[in-house]
Amino acid sequence: MERDTRLPIGGLAKRTGTKVNTIRFYEDIGLLPCAARTASGRRTYGDEDVGRLAFIRNARGLGFSIDEIRSLTALALGPGQDCAEIRAVAARHLLDVDKKLERMARLRAELARIVQLCDGGPVSDCRVIEAIAAATA
Numbered sequence: 001m002e003r004d005t006r007l008p009i010g011g012l013a014k015r016t017g018t019k020v021n022t023i024r025f026y027e028d029i030g031l032l033p034c035a036a037r038t039a040s041g042r043r044t045y046g047d048e049d050v051g052r053l054a055f056i057r058n059a060r061g062l063g064f065s066i067d068e069i070r071s072l073t074a075l076a077l078g079p080g081q082d083c084a085e086i087r088a089v090a091a092r093h094l095l096d097v098d099k100k101l102e103r104m105a106r107l108r109a110e111l112a113r114i115v116q117l118c119d120g121g122p123v124s125d126c127r128v129i130e131a132i133a134a135a136t137a
Contacts, residue, residue, distance in 0.1 A: 006044040009035070016053045023053065031056055031069060064093055110135065 013020045026032040032052060035043035052073070059069045068089055075086050114135075117127035 006036070006046055007050070009043045009045070012045040012049065012053065015050060016057060018053060018057060026053070026056060029066065031066065031073065062093075063097060068093060 007015065009020050009023055012018070013023060023032065027034055032049065035045055035049070038044055055073070056069055059072065064072070071089050072086060075081070075083075075089070114128055114131040117131055119127075123129070
């Protein structure tokens with residue numbers, strides 16, 4: 001049986017590429033369980049904490065919100081359950097990403113149009129500034 005290696009918070013931060021204050025934040029909001037403490041009160045973390053923090057970081061990298069990650073981690077605690085609800089969380093997130101991509105495509109098209117208006121010259125005749133002012137009005 002493998003022994004659970006205990007790490008101080010700095011060791012966990014280094015091993016996972018996460019800032020110490022982010023680890024504390026994740027504990028404060030309940031994404032990470034409260035750390036075990038040494039007799040002197042220092043936080044220590046085990047292999048399970050490393051895995052959970054890696055999951056959180058990967059989920060954040062995929063754009064999942066804190067609430068979505070909270071749901072996913074809660075659902076993952078029942079390994080024998082049907083994963084349909086987990087799939088539903090991911091599917092909703094995918095829809096949100098698709099909507100953001102559509103908005104970004106529209107934004108890109110508008111910016112490309114505005115950039116094309118510029119032929120150079122004095123700022124007083126800048127068509128880009130005019131177009132931006134008109135777009136926000």
